[in-house]
Amino acid sequence: MKLESLTLEALRGATKSFELKFEKNKSICIIYGENASGKSTICDALDILANGTLGSLVGKGLQFTTKYWHSTNRDPGDIQIKLVSSSSTWTAELVRGKVVTIPPDSRPRIAILRRHQILDLLAKPPGAKYEALRPFIAIEAIDDCETTLRKLLGSTRKDLEFAEAKLGENLIALEDLYKQAGSPKGSIVDWATAEAERDPEDQNQSISAIQNVSKLRQSLDSRLNDLEGAINRLETERQALEVAEQELTAAVDNASSSSEELTRLFQAAHQYFQINSQPEACPLCESREFVRSLPSAVDQKLQGWSVVRSALNKKADAQRSFEMSTSQAQSAKRYAVEAAKSLFKVFLKDWPDDLPRADAILELERKLSNSENDSDWNVRDLKLIDKAAIQVTQLLEPELSIRIQRRTQLQTVKNLLNQYRHNTQQQAELASLLPRLEKTHEILMEERRLFVDEILGRIAQRVGELYEEVHPGEGLNKISLELDPNKRASLDVLSKFPGTHDCPPGAYLSESHLDTLGICVFLALAELDGSGEVVLVLDDVIASVDEPHVDRIIEMLYTISSKFAHCVLTTHYTPWKEKYRWGFLKNGECQFIELGKWSWADGIISLGTKLRIERLREQLAEPLPEVSEVCATAGVILEAVLDFLTLQFNCAVPRKRTKPTLGDLLPPINKKLRQVLRVEFYDNGGSLSHTIQLGPILDKLDKLVQLRNVMGAHFNQLAFELQDKDGLNFAQLVLELAEAIVDAEHGWPGSDKSGEYWSNSGKSRRLYPLKQPA
Amino acid sequence: MTKRETPAEVLAKRIGNRMMEENLLHPERADNFLSKLVLGKLKEGDWRIEIETSSKPSKPRKK
Numbered sequence: 001m002k003l004e005s006l007t008l009e010a011l012r013g014a015t016k017s018f019e020l021k022f023e024k025n026k027s028i029c030i031i032y033g034e035n036a037s038g039k040s041t042i043c044d045a046l047d048i049l050a051n052g053t054l055g056s057l058v059g060k061g062l063q064f065t066t067k068y069w070h071s072t073n074r075d076p077g078d079i080q081i082k083l084v085s086s087s088s089t090w091t092a093e094l095v096r097g098k099v100v101t102i103p104p105d106s107r108p109r110i111a112i113l114r115r116h117q118i119l120d121l122l123a124k125p126p127g128a129k130y131e132a133l134r135p136f137i138a139i140e141a142i143d144d145c146e147t148t149l150r151k152l153l154g155s156t157r158k159d160l161e162f163a164e165a166k167l168g169e170n171l172i173a174l175e176d177l178y179k180q181a182g183s184p185k186g187s188i189v190d191w192a193t194a195e196a197e198r199d200p201e202d203q204n205q206s207i208s209a210i211q212n213v214s215k216l217r218q219s220l221d222s223r224l225n226d227l228e229g230a231i232n233r234l235e236t237e238r239q240a241l242e243v244a245e246q247e248l249t250a251a252v253d254n255a256s257s258s259s260e261e262l263t264r265l266f267q268a269a270h271q272y273f274q275i276n277s278q279p280e281a282c283p284l285c286e287s288r289e290f291v292r293s294l295p296s297a298v299d300q301k302l303q304g305w306s307v308v309r310s311a312l313n314k315k316a317d318a319q320r321s322f323e324m325s326t327s328q329a330q331s332a333k334r335y336a337v338e339a340a341k342s343l344f345k346v347f348l349k350d351w352p353d354d355l356p357r358a359d360a361i362l363e364l365e366r367k368l369s370n371s372e373n374d375s376d377w378n379v380r381d382l383k384l385i386d387k388a389a390i391q392v393t394q395l396l397e398p399e400l401s402i403r404i405q406r407r408t409q410l411q412t413v414k415n416l417l418n419q420y421r422h423n424t425q426q427q428a429e430l431a432s433l434l435p436r437l438e439k440t441h442e443i444l445m446e447e448r449r450l451f452v453d454e455i456l457g458r459i460a461q462r463v464g465e466l467y468e469e470v471h472p473g474e475g476l477n478k479i480s481l482e483l484d485p486n487k488r489a490s491l492d493v494l495s496k497f498p499g500t501h502d503c504p505p506g507a508y509l510s511e512s513h514l515d516t517l518g519i520c521v522f523l524a525l526a527e528l529d530g531s532g533e534v535v536l537v538l539d540d541v542i543a544s545v546d547e548p549h550v551d552r553i554i555e556m557l558y559t560i561s562s563k564f565a566h567c568v569l570t571t572h573y574t575p576w577k578e579k580y581r582w583g584f585l586k587n588g589e590c591q592f593i594e595l596g597k598w599s600w601a602d603g604i605i606s607l608g609t610k611l612r613i614e615r616l617r618e619q620l621a622e623p624l625p626e627v628s629e630v631c632a633t634a635g636v637i638l639e640a641v642l643d644f645l646t647l648q649f650n651c652a653v654p655r656k657r658t659k660p661t662l663g664d665l666l667p668p669i670n671k672k673l674r675q676v677l678r679v680e681f682y683d684n685g686g687s688l689s690h691t692i693q694l695g696p697i698l699d700k701l702d703k704l705v706q707l708r709n710v711m712g713a714h715f716n717q718l719a720f721e722l723q724d725k726d727g728l729n730f731a732q733l734v735l736e737l738a739e740a741i742v743d744a745e746h747g748w749p750g751s752d753k754s755g756e757y758w759s760n761s762g763k764s765r766r767l768y769p770l771k772q773p774a
Numbered sequence: 775m776t777k778r779e780t781p782a783e784v785l786a787k788r789i790g791n792r793m794m795e796e797n798l799l800h801p802e803r804a805d806n807f808l809s810k811l812v813l814g815k816l817k818e819g820d821w822r823i824e825i826e827t828s829s830k831p832s833k834p835r836k837k
Contacts, residue, residue: 138781141814142789145821152818436798436825443792451785 001533001565002027006045007082008604010074012054013041016603026591028561031570032577033595038604039570043112043539044069045081046568049092050110052099056539059116066097073600083108085565109565111526112537118518133525137455139448146444153437160430163423170420177413189420196414202354203407209352210400216343217389223336224386227379230329237322244315251311254304263305269298337377340385344368347388358395360388455528462524463517469559470516470552515541516549523556527563536564540571550575558589581612582640583742589761612637613738620731627727628719631712634731635662637738638701638708642666644741644748648758649673649772662705666698672773674698679740679749680757680766692740697733704730741767786811793828800828 003022008014013036020042022029033039040056047055048069057065070076081092090108092101101107120128171188178188181195272283273295281288290297347361368381519541526536542553550573561567579585580592596605610618616637619630642665646653651668653660669677674695681689707730711719742748746762753759758767779787790808793799799807807824810816816824 139785141782141812142785144814145811145816148816148818149821152821155818433822433825436828437821439796440793440798440821440825443796443798444789447785447789447792451781451788455781 001085001087003029003535003566003568004084004086005082006042006084007080008041008045009080010071010078011041011045011048011069011081012056012071013038013598014045014603015071015073015600018604018606020593020606022566023591026589027564028558028567028569028589029591029593030576030580030585031568031593031595032572032580033570034572034597037572037595037598039572039595040114040539041604043114043537043568043570046083046108046110046535046537047112048099049081049083049090049101050108050112050535052101052107055112055114055117064097066094069094071603108535109529109533110535110537111522112539113519113522113526113541114539115541115543118515118522118541120518122514122518122521133456137452139451142444142448146441146448149437149441149444153434153441156430156434156437160427160434163427163430167420167423167427170416170423174413174416174420177409177416180409189417192413192417192420195410196417198410200407200410203403203410206352206355207400207403207407209346209350209355210396210403213343213346213389213396214393216339216346217386217393220336220339220343220382220386220389223332223339224379224382227329227332227336227382230325230332231379234322234325234329237318237325241315241318241322244311244318248308248311248315251308254307263302266298266301270295270302273298333379336379336382340377340382343385343389347392355399356395358388358392360391364388459521459524459528462527463520466520466523466556466560467517469556470520470549471513472552474513512549516553519553523560527560532563533565536561536567538567538569542571542573551579554579554585561589581610583611583613583744583747585747611744612640613735613742614744616731616735616738620728620735625728627724628712630731631708631727633712634734635708635712638662638705638734639665641734641738641741642669645669645677648750648767651772662708666702666705669698670772673769676769676773678768680768682764682766686763692736694737694740697737697740701730701733701737704733741765780812782812783808798825798828800824803827 002024004024005022006020008018008020018038020031031039031042044054044056047053054065054069057068062068066076070079076094076097079092079094083090085108088103088106088108090101090103090106092099094100122129174188174192178184178191181191184191186194269283273279277295279291279294281291282294344364348365351357351361364385367384368377519538523536526534538557542550554576557567557569576585577592577594580590585592594607596607598604612633616630616633619625619633639662642662643660645651646660646665646668649669651670651673653664653668677694677698678691679694680691683689704726707722707727710716711722711727711730743760743762743764746760746764749758749760749765749767751759751761752770754766755770756768757770759765786808789811790799790804794801794804803824807816807820810820
């Protein structure tokens with residue numbers, strides 16, 4: 001995967017839309033810019049896409065940084081980031097304070113190291129160091145599983161303790177019951193097992209029979225009470241009937257001479273005397289005798305007949321009540337007989353063998369078993385049965401208590417035995433499981449430690465190798481990363497110094513060395529993935545590295561860049577820019593972007609950075625070149641080329657007092673050397689395309705070199721006398737010489753590894769000879 | 775092209791092999807166990823089942 005473009009909209013310094021185009025086939029992109037030119041904004045954009053965070057604001061005491069993500073002239077919702085690569089396109093937006101990326105389930109893999117993070121891996125406490133390392137080791141999932149295993153281990157231990165405690169309690173409870181039972185022969189558990197096997201139905205039958213007798217007796221009691229009540233009521237009603245009959249007889253006797261017709265007659269007379277209350281004579285016989293008492297005599301006669309009617313009614317009522325009481329008494333007797341019959345049946349037929357039989361039952365059997373028909377039973381018989389039942393109930397009362405207690409005891413033993421068996425099984429299972437869990441946990445911890453140690457060992461070795469590349473022979477190639485065996489997730493970075501072992505690097509290293517070490521640790525970690533899919537981003541991390549080591553760090557970065565999908569390096573380190581412009585970097589592998597001065601109105605500005613030689617070519621290609629400027633550019637380039645050649649061939653140049661001039665540099669390339677000095681050009685397939693002899697160019701330059709001083713170095717009135725074409729001719733010769741030696745893609749031919757010639761990094765040029773001819 | 779194993783997969787495999795050597799993981803259940811281990815999805819109950827079933831004989835395969 002290679003990056004193709006990154007577009008920023010409204011993010012931090014990108015007040016205007018900014019697009020960074022990555023050149024194809026260049027795996028390293030160096031972004032150069034002064035402070036506050038937008039370098040970190042570019043890294044922030046990649047950070048948001050990959051990690052959903054804006055790392056440049058982390059650790060600055062800001063609690064919620066998202067409100068500071070947008071450009072100050074835009075809204076948070078305007079933020080748009082788009083990264084296009086050869087394999088995918090990712091976008092990110094800020095929606096209600098949260099980063100939303102598309103596609104949602106896939107993010108680019110980007111490892112970002114910023115300046116302020118360099119020392120995190122070295123100077124922070126061991127726990128924090130391990131946290132910084134954790135994402136690179138990437139075994140959190142297994143850590144999570146280890147945590148659940150540890151929880152299970154803890155809960156199993158507790159369960160086992162609990163099961164053992166319960167088992168002890170069960171045994172104590174069984175032992176109590178065993179002792180209550182008189183400590184019979186055999187063990188407690190054998191006894192309990194035998195007890196638990198007893199059929200509780202035996203007890204249940206007796207208990208049920210006793211309870212049934214009690215219930216039936218209560219029923220018989222009740223029925224007998226009813227019967228007695230009914231008999232008493234019948235007697236009362238019988239007496240009431242006799243009284244009513246006597247009263248009726250007396251009333252009838254009083255009114256015996258009367259008849260019904262007479263009654264009607266007297267009623268008519270009564271009505272007549274109501275109207276004629278003082279008759280003068282009897283209306284029937286017209287006699288005047290007794291006429292005054294006649295109305296009262298009629299009333300007396302009528303009253304005598306009313307008593308008879310009343311007595312008749314009373315007698316009829318008494319008769320009905322008597323008949324009803326008779327019926328009730330019969331029913332009460334029938335119910336009482338039925339209740340007695342049930343009891344009698346229990347006593348004589350259903351009596352459990354294990355219950356004692358009362359004497360009263362035997363007597364009862366003797367007296368009543370001969371009755372052909374139980375309906376013959378009279379109240380006395382019924383009372384006999386009731387009496388027997390009372391005796392039996394009293395006799396069985398303690399039996400019932402004993403049997404209920406026995407049944408409860410059996411049930412308790414059974415329950416305890418079941419619990420004992422369950423807890424025994426539980427205890428056995430847990431006792432078997434626990435050592436296996438412990439062994440599993442031990443394996444997990446061992447393998448994890450071994451695995452992490454292996455990774456740490458590899459990282460440490462790689463850190464040492466990388467550090468050795470930058471600081472060769474400084475004796476710090478023995479780095480160790482060690483987990484604290486007594487603490488989880490605690491890491492120490494240790495190093496060996498002459499005369500010391502295992503001491504923290506911070507104790508003896510300078511800040512610059514620590515920075516280098518921090519970068520090496522980060523690079524070693526980032527390399528771990530090894531898939532070639534990770535984009536490496538180093539945000540201004542070499543600022544504090546001292547000058548002699550920068551080249552080596554740059555070289556190291558070139559070397560390891562092949563292990564990453566793409567490397568993006570930002571820097572404000574000026575020599576890096578100049579090295580690029582002079583072609584001293586491996587320009588063929590490297591894209592160099594220079595950021596201009598940031599402004600609120602224009603945002604981040606990307607400038608093209610041109611090679612010096614390219615600039616000279618452009619100056620010469622202008623329709624009306626400014627000769628003094630062209631000569632100045634050509635003079636600087638010629639100095640660089642001659643400096644290179646005289647150093648390669650050990651030419652005698654006076655370098656000690658001041659920087660050599662063109663006059664110092666050109667003559668030492670003598671005639672013999674010029675005769676054999678040539679450059680061969682090779683194409684991508686390794687075939688020789690053409691050769692340029694450098695001697696003739698240098699010879700021509702001998703004649704024109706003074707033009708540089710006259711036309712392109714100082715204000716000199718002599719220049720007024722010279723023709724422009726001579727100056728341009730000088731510049732053209734310098735361009736020919738420089739283009740012959742320096743390949744814009746592959747730099748200068750500085751390698752003598754072939755043993756025959758000098759070659760550049762891409763092997764596109766060969767500079768002959770290897771040494772100055774004798 | 776074979777898929778490159780993640781660190782978690784490498785470690786999980788080592789743990790699985792050790793557990794099988796110690797009869798703490800039944801070979802027939804290893805794949806399922808390892809996939810859960812790699813994803814961090816082994817709960818307490820899962821661990822218990824794996825360890826308890828590790829010592830039981832394998833089921834006869836259906837023909």
